[in-house]
Amino acid sequence: MLTKRKLILLLSPFCLFMLFFFFSALAKSLVTSFGYYPLMGMEKLSLHYYTDALNNKVFLRIFFRTFIFALFSAVLACFFGTALSFLFKKNDNPFTKPFFKLAQLPVMLPHIFIVLALLQLLSQTGLVSSLLTKIGIIHSYNSFPLLLNDQWQIGIILTYLWKEIPFVIVSLILVLRQMDNRYRIVSENLGATKWQTFWKVSLPLLMPAIVNAFIINFSFNFGAYEVPYLLGNQTKELLPVYIYDLYVQGDYTQLPMIMSLNLILSVFSIAFAGLVIWLSKHLPGGHTGGI
C-alpha cells in the first residue's frame, strides 16, 4: 500500500506542472483582467473590464451567437452519434465491426485535416463544384452554394460533426456493449415493447455517457479557435476568433480587457458544464448506481 509520503512524491510532478503552467497562467490572466498590468503602468485593481464587457452589445451578440452555435453543433453530434451507436452496437456483426473501427479514425485525425479536405471538396472552386459544373448540373462555379466561410457556419458545423459524431459513437458503444442485453431482456420480459424499452431503459442508462460527450463537445465548440478562423464568416465572427483578433492587434493597453473576455468565456464554459451535469442528475438516468 502507498504511504502518504510516497503518494505525495508520485503526484508531485503533475502538481508542479499544473502549478507552473496552468495555475500560474490562470492567476496571471486573472490579475491582468482586473486591470493590474505594471508593464503598461496599470496598477489599479478594478472590475470595470468585466462590467464593460458585459455591457458591450457587440461582445454580447458574438457571445450569444457562439453559444447557440456550440450548443447546436454539440446537440446535433450527440443526436446522430447516439442514433448510430444504437444501430451499430452489436460487435458480432460482420458489418458493424468494421464500422466501429472506421468510426474511431476521425477521432484520431486532427481538425486541420478535415478543414483542408472540406476546402478541397466544398469550396466554390472545389472538387464537388467542378464536378457538378462539368456534368452540367450547375452553370458555373458561382452557382455552387457557399458552404464554407458562409453566414450559417455550415463549414464549421460539418467539420465538428465529422469529428464529434465518431467521438460520441466511440464513447457510447463501449457503454452499450458493457450493458449488453441485460436490461433489455428484463424490460421485454416484464411486457415492455422495444420502443418502451428504448425510452425507459436503454436511453436513460446511456444518459450519463451522452451528457459527458455533450459537455466535451460543447466546451470544445465554444472555445475552439482554428476551425472558426479558417472556415468561419468574417461578418459572423465567433468569440474565440474575436478575442484572438483583438490580441494579435498588439495593443497592450487592451490586454486587461482581452483577458477579462477570455475569462468570461472560460468561466461560462465551466459553469454551463456544471449546469448540464446538475440538470442531468434530475433527468431519468441521473442515478445509475455506477452502471
Place this chain on the structure above:
Amino acid sequence: MYHLDNISQKKGNTQILNGINLKIDEDSIFAILGPSGSGKTTLLNILAGIDRPTGGKFLNEDGQVERGIMVFQDYRLFPHMTVFQNITFGLKVKKTKGSDIKQRAKDITETMGISELINRYPDELSGGQQQRVALARALILNPKLLLMDEPFSSLDEALRIEMLDFVKELQRKFQLTIIFVTHYKTEAYMLSNKVAILINGQIMQVDAPKKLESNPQNFSVAKFLGQANFIEGSLTNDDFVSPIYSGKVNVVTEEGKLYLPFSGQLQLDQTDYPAFKGKIVEKKWMGSNSERVSIEIDKNVIYCDLASESVDENKEYQFYFSKLPVVF
C-alpha cells in the same frame, strides 16, 4: 399442467438442449438441478420467451404458449429507477391506471416487507432486499408462472434459508407455479418435492429428492449428486471384484464403478448383504445427529455418514449394505 414438449436448442454447432420433455404441475414448485453449463439458464430463457427454441414447444394446460416472468440470478433491477419505479415498471408499460398502480404497489411492498424502501435506488439495498424487490417486480404482474434463475446463489447461508421459506410462502399465497434452476442440490431439495436433473442438455431423471439420492438412474446423475464413493473394480455378470468389496451387485450400467453413497447405504446393523470389515480412521462432526467417518479397508479409504457416537476411532467394525449395491 405445463408441457415442455421436445424442446431443443442449438447455437452454431453446439447442441445446448436436446429434446427436453417435462410435465410440470400447476400451483407447485419445480426445481431443475444441474451443473454449470448444463443448459439450465437456456431452458429458463425459453420458458420466459426470451429465447426461441430451435425445436419443440412450451405450452400451458389449454395448449397455449405461455410466457413466464423471470427473476434473474443477479436480480437486474434497473439501476436508474427507485424501488417504486422498478416494481411498477411492468404495470406502467401496460398502461395500467395510476390509482391501480399505487394500490398494487402498496399491497406487494407490504407482502414483501419492503414498504420502507420504495424511494431507494438499487445500489442502496442489500442483496436480500434486492431479491425481494426483484420478486415484487415480477409478482405485481400477477403471473401464473414465475421463473427463477439460481435465485439464492448470491445470498449468505442464513438469508438463503430465510428466503427459501419466504418463496414457499409466496407460492402458497399467490398459488403460483414456480420453476427454478439451480446447481445447489440442497436448495432444490428444500424448495421442491420434484426435481429434474439436467446434464449436458438432457433431462436425466425427474424424482423426489429422497429417491434421487437413493436411486440415481445413471452414473452421470450419481456423480453430479456427489456425496458418494465410486469404487473401481471388475465386473463379471453380476459379480463385482474390488479391494473393498467383492460379491453380488445390481448392475445398472457397465462402467464398473460401485456406487456407495455416504448416507443410506452402509450400516452397522446386520442385513443379508455383508459389505466389508474396516477400521475407523477419522470422524467428522456433521451436526448433532451424525458424523462422517473415514473407513480404511485394506489401505483404501472410503467415507460414510453414521449416527453420532456409533463408532470409535481406531476400532474395526463389520459393515453391511442396506440393500444390494449398485454398479454403474
